[in-house]
Structure formats: structure tokens, C-alpha cells
Amino acid sequence: MTKLPSIGKPVSRLEGRLKVTGSAKYAGEYEAADLLYGYVVNSTITKGKIAVIDTTDAKALEGVIEVFTHENRPSTAWFDFQYADMDAPPGTVFKPLKDNEIKYNGQPIALVVAETFEMARYAAIKIKVAYIEEEFETDLESNINQARDPKKGLASMLKPPPPKPKGNFEEAYQNSFVRSSGEFKHGTEHHNPMEMFATTVLYEGKNKLKIYDKTQGTINSQMYVANVFGLKMKNVQVIAPSVGGAFGSGLRPQYQLFMAVMASLHLKRNVRVTLDRAQMYTFGHRPPTLQSVKFGADENGKVNAIFHKAIGETSQFEDYVEVVVNWANMLYPAENTLLEHKLVPLDVYSPLDMRAPGGSTGMHAIEITMDDLAYRLNIDPVELRLINYSETDKSSDKKYSSKELKKCYLQAAEKFGWNKRNPEPGSMKRGNKLVGYGMATGIWDANRLLARAQAIMTSDGKVEIKSAVTDIGTGTLTIMTQIASDELGLPIDEITFSYADSAMPFAPIQGGSFTVATVGPAVKAACKALNKKLFKKAKNIQDSVLSAARFEDVIFNEGFIFLKNNPELKISVAEILEANDGKEIKTTNTSMPNPLVYGKKARAVHSAVFVEVEVDQELGIIEVKRAVTAVAAGKIINPKTAESQILGGMIWGISKTLHEERILDNRFGKYMNANLAEYHIPVHADIHELDVIFVEEEDYFVNDLGVKGIGEIGIVGMPPAIANAIFHATGKRIYDLPIHFDKLL
Numbered sequence: 001m002t003k004l005p006s007i008g009k010p011v012s013r014l015e016g017r018l019k020v021t022g023s024a025k026y027a028g029e030y031e032a033a034d035l036l037y038g039y040v041v042n043s044t045i046t047k048g049k050i051a052v053i054d055t056t057d058a059k060a061l062e063g064v065i066e067v068f069t070h071e072n073r074p075s076t077a078w079f080d081f082q083y084a085d086m087d088a089p090p091g092t093v094f095k096p097l098k099d100n101e102i103k104y105n106g107q108p109i110a111l112v113v114a115e116t117f118e119m120a121r122y123a124a125i126k127i128k129v130a131y132i133e134e135e136f137e138t139d140l141e142s143n144i145n146q147a148r149d150p151k152k153g154l155a156s157m158l159k160p161p162p163p164k165p166k167g168n169f170e171e172a173y174q175n176s177f178v179r180s181s182g183e184f185k186h187g188t189e190h191h192n193p194m195e196m197f198a199t200t201v202l203y204e205g206k207n208k209l210k211i212y213d214k215t216q217g218t219i220n221s222q223m224y225v226a227n228v229f230g231l232k233m234k235n236v237q238v239i240a241p242s243v244g245g246a247f248g249s250g251l252r253p254q255y256q257l258f259m260a261v262m263a264s265l266h267l268k269r270n271v272r273v274t275l276d277r278a279q280m281y282t283f284g285h286r287p288p289t290l291q292s293v294k295f296g297a298d299e300n301g302k303v304n305a306i307f308h309k310a311i312g313e314t315s316q317f318e319d320y321v322e323v324v325v326n327w328a329n330m331l332y333p334a335e336n337t338l339l340e341h342k343l344v345p346l347d348v349y350s351p352l353d354m355r356a357p358g359g360s361t362g363m364h365a366i367e368i369t370m371d372d373l374a375y376r377l378n379i380d381p382v383e384l385r386l387i388n389y390s391e392t393d394k395s396s397d398k399k400y401s402s403k404e405l406k407k408c409y410l411q412a413a414e415k416f417g418w419n420k421r422n423p424e425p426g427s428m429k430r431g432n433k434l435v436g437y438g439m440a441t442g443i444w445d446a447n448r449l450l451a452r453a454q455a456i457m458t459s460d461g462k463v464e465i466k467s468a469v470t471d472i473g474t475g476t477l478t479i480m481t482q483i484a485s486d487e488l489g490l491p492i493d494e495i496t497f498s499y500a501d502s503a504m505p506f507a508p509i510q511g512g513s514f515t516v517a518t519v520g521p522a523v524k525a526a527c528k529a530l531n532k533k534l535f536k537k538a539k540n541i542q543d544s545v546l547s548a549a550r551f552e553d554v555i556f557n558e559g560f561i562f563l564k565n566n567p568e569l570k571i572s573v574a575e576i577l578e579a580n581d582g583k584e585i586k587t588t589n590t591s592m593p594n595p596l597v598y599g600k601k602a603r604a605v606h607s608a609v610f611v612e613v614e615v616d617q618e619l620g621i622i623e624v625k626r627a628v629t630a631v632a633a634g635k636i637i638n639p640k641t642a643e644s645q646i647l648g649g650m651i652w653g654i655s656k657t658l659h660e661e662r663i664l665d666n667r668f669g670k671y672m673n674a675n676l677a678e679y680h681i682p683v684h685a686d687i688h689e690l691d692v693i694f695v696e697e698e699d700y701f702v703n704d705l706g707v708k709g710i711g712e713i714g715i716v717g718m719p720p721a722i723a724n725a726i727f728h729a730t731g732k733r734i735y736d737l738p739i740h741f742d743k744l745l
């Protein structure tokens, strides 16, 4: 019998070799006959109107085919009606080239199409633009008087608004034994995936397109193109097997998709549009956010009053919201809460989900406040979390479907050596370095949506599974193959998981840490349905040894159906296929949470993070020397890919805390460091010892695989844990992100 289960094994990424040898193809790399190349021209002003756009010189260059601007752009369906995408916030979606209005700096205003990329890019600088400039506002802090409630809309389904006030915060806070309050500033971040956004459109005849797009959702891009250009869904195929990182930036179709499709349809040619690194800063970012937090606790450390207010940035055309202030009461069961989230519309592009959107912002403020409370109470920070531990999400009064956070605290503390910590700030030293230990909690959603999958037993006895889902570098291909392997009783090399093609069964955008919990059960369901079909056919074979058996009585293994209590009695898949005239056998199935029970429990993943920093006393340089993260996220399908997800999140947490900073010059309304030389991210020398622990947890409420999600939880607790460690090392409470050494001098 084959070595099963596959689930739980550290299987290496099945596409790993393709990727590390450079043979995996990305959206901007597909070959096409007589391909044309597009280069986008971006606005150099922040707000106003294009008075004149002169493309004469550009068009006169040899090899330039066309220059599209708002003046000559083809008429497309969406200019006449509102259409958005699966991740669009409430508001009016931005439509490139719609008219002469400039709404933000870097807005795409023209597309040059030429026979080579170089010629298109050269021609772009020959375009002369005269603008009528208008006053603009891009600074969050000086515009907080404009803060207002976000508009409600479809996107709020996965992003619930803050719960209503409870009890009497002000009174409880004033009567608290200890109080902690802070004003937090969180800067802007850009996603910076390694792969730049690109789309290659193959024109396949009248109104029929095959599109290679960089996206987190093939069907999302397909729907967008079909609706925007008035095409039939079946005539638009979007394919995205390799995605070189996205982190949320691919949750919405980006403007290169619109541009490439527009040009392809108009010119009836194959067209590719690739953005360059600087253009990667012209759509979507994690928004700057200001937060006020006030917690009050009694003498035993019980938090009884929680105030958390966030003011985030949005654009003038959409209300981007994220969940910033809901988390504290999900963790700490205070009876008196006042939670608010406001937006300030500014002359910037709409912010966009970035790994743990809102959660990584809100938990930064919450967990620093908890650390401060621990000091004021003279209670160990871990102890304070345990004193406030709850099996119930107090904000909804629902019990958690599973919550092994306590084990996260204890196992991570043990591994880290938390008991060696002298709580006195500035008391631990190593040479001229101050040493600090800090910890924090992480929390993130455990969601599940609807998905479909197809399972096909091919005539050679192998199985192909199909789903439109992408694999944005998370290991989806590998994990889905493992899930199918166990259900089918086949080794993973007998299974092909075909994916990232909009022509395949429905899957939502890959994000929100819900892919395995959403697509996994669909794959499992399709495999089970395939087994049932095979079994039924096995029973119907003449003189079948399984004729009297029930489905529960058999097991599937290595291409045979065995009777469980008498494995001598078996029928091979080969026999079944033969009886089926050699024809393939297939099934497509839908899987979704049961709406009658799904909302009855609170669902979340949790983590505990412990960090050691060294701070150079003279220079203020901060280094994270060690970090341990323990995660409780349901059953872990593949510990290797799962660990990589958490490590990636932890490294990003270090990056977000100590490195990344978008600098916006409010005089120009422009990001000044739109490149990887000046937008700092960590290099190998910045990253030291990182440990990941997966605490045992299974959650069969969320789905029948017992899985939750791990894509985002790795980043959430890192910033506060690092900031708390810096406090422990130096005695300085830093409330802003990022923390650069100048803040310690």
C-alpha cells in the first residue's frame, strides 16, 4: 500500500524546480506571434486636468503603432456603467483614460504601443503634456478634521465594521486601577512583489482573448475584462500559473490589464503591457493610519475598558476600509468598549489590501498598549495575556470554533527562554549592545468561501484535478495535490493539479488566508465524488466482488478498491476503466460553508511572538537577533510550505517595523522613493534566527479538513513584539512605524 497520508508531510513545492531554474513562465514572459509592446505614461501632477496631450512626435517614430490617450481611446462598455471587481471597495472604480481629469500622482494617462518595448518606452518621453494644476491634499495628519465614516458596501462582507459601543467606556476607564494610552502612527507601505505587473493578451479572433495576467484571481480578471469590454465570459480566458509574489496587490485587476486588452481589441493584435518598478508605486498601498488607544485594567490586570480609534487614508473615489480596531475585544473580554474607524479622503490612489490588512496595523497599537499595561501593573506580559484570556470572542459573544492561543504563548515562551528575561528596561546587555526581549499576540480571520473543483480519472488511471485558483507562491499546487492524494489513495505523482485558468471550476481570489479552507474542501469533495463514481461502476461490473458492498465498506488505494475487512476482494481502476470503454470518468463539485451554522461561532487563527533585539547604545542601530512564533491555525497540511509562509510573514514584520518607509512629499503629492534602492526592505544580513512552531489544533467547524489559514498570521504580531523588545532594551516607547535608529537617539 502507498505511503499515506500525504497530509501532514513536508512535501517540497511541486513547481519549485521550474521556478528556481527559471523555466516557469510569468505573465510578461509568454511568447506570441508579432507581439506588440505597450508602455504606460503616468501623470506628473497630482490633481487637475490635461489641457493638451501632444502625441505627434511619439507617433512619428518608426515602430510606434499607436498612442492611446483619453482623446482617442476606443469606446468600451464600462465607460457607460459602473463595474468593479471582487475586491473593490465602495465608491467609483477608477477608469484609466476615461477623461482628462487627474486624480492622483502617477495616474496612467496614455499607452504607447510599439513593435518593441524599448521603442514604446522611448516614444513615451516624446509625448508632451500640458496640465492645468489644481490644489491637492495628500497629508493624512493635517487633514484629520476631514475624517468621516466609511461608506458601506459589498467589500464589508469580509470586513465587518467596528462593533457598536458597549457598556460605558469613559466611566470604566476613569475608574480603572491602571490606564494606558497611546497615539500611534503607521506609515504607508507598498507591496513590492518581485514580479512586476504584466499582461500578455493573445488576440484569438473576433472578440476572443486569451490573457496571461499577473493576478490573485483568474476569474476576477476574467469578469473584469468581460464586463469592462462587453465581451462574453466564455470568450475571455485568463491564465496565471506563476505569480511572483503579490501579497494583496493582485486582488484587484490593475491598469496594465485594462491597457493591454484595450490595445489588443482595437488593433486586433497580440499585445503585452509590463509595468516598471516605479509604476508599481502608482496603484494601491497599505494606507497610513493614525490610531488612539486607551485601555483600563483592574488591580489584577483584567482589562475592563477598551478604546480604539483609527483614522485611515482613502482616495477621493473609493472608500478603502480595513479591519483595524475590532481585534482587541476579540482577544480581551472587556465589558466596556468604544471602537471607531474613520477615513480621510485624499488625492491619492485607493489603498489596497496588503498582507494582514488592518490586523497588522491594529495589533501593533493593541499589543504595545498591553505591554505598557503589564509594566504599569508589574505583571509579566505573558501573564497579563493569560489573565485576559477568553475562549469567547467578546465582541460578538460567540465561542471560538477553536483557539489554542494559550499553548502558543507557553510553547513559544519555553522555546525562546522568556524566563531568562529581567523585566527591568535597560538591564540586559551584551558588550555595547542593549538587549531587549519583547512579546506580542497575533490574530487573524479564519474564513471560508464557496469554491468548485473537478476531478477526472483519465484513461491511463491517473487523476487530474482542476480549479481556477491561483498559487501566488504559497504552495497551493502542492497542498491541493496532497489533499487529493489522501482522498483518492494515490501517490502525489499520480495526480495532476491543474489550476490558475479561468476556464476551470470557480475559485475566488486567493487572499484573506482563506484559500486552503475554501478550495481544499472543494478538491476533497470532488475526489470523494470521483471515488463514489468509480465504486458504483465497480459494483456494476459483471460478477463484481464488490456487488454487495457499501461505499463505507471500501478503501481506495494505489488504483484499487478494496473491501476493508477482506482486502483480498478488490477491483482495479483499470478494470473499471475497461468496463467504461476506456473513457475518462469525471465529476465537478461545489463546496461551501453551511450558512445555517457557519455564523454561530467566532473563527480566528492565533499566534504568540517572542523577539530578542540588540540596540547599539552609541549608534541606535536595531537588530532582531532572534524571533519565535507559535501559530495555532488548524491542521497543517504541509509543514514545509506552512513554515515558509510564517517565516515570510515574520521577515516582513521585521521589514515593516525597522525598514520600510514610503516617503511622500506633500508639496508635490508624490512618492519620492518609488524604487527598491530607497524603499528599504531587509537583506540576508538583517535576518537572523527565526523559529516557527505549529501548535496542535484541528478545526472541523470551519471545514472538513480541519484547516484554517496561515498566509497572514505570520506578520501580525511581529511589529509590536519588536517595539516591546526595543522598550525593554532602551526604556523608550516608540509608537510609530517604522522605527529607525534616529528615534532612539
Ligand code: MOS
Residues within 6 Å of the ligand: 216, 246, 247, 248, 249, 251, 353, 354, 355, 356, 357, 510, 511, 512, 513
Ligand atoms: Mo491578501 S492582503 O488577502 O492577498
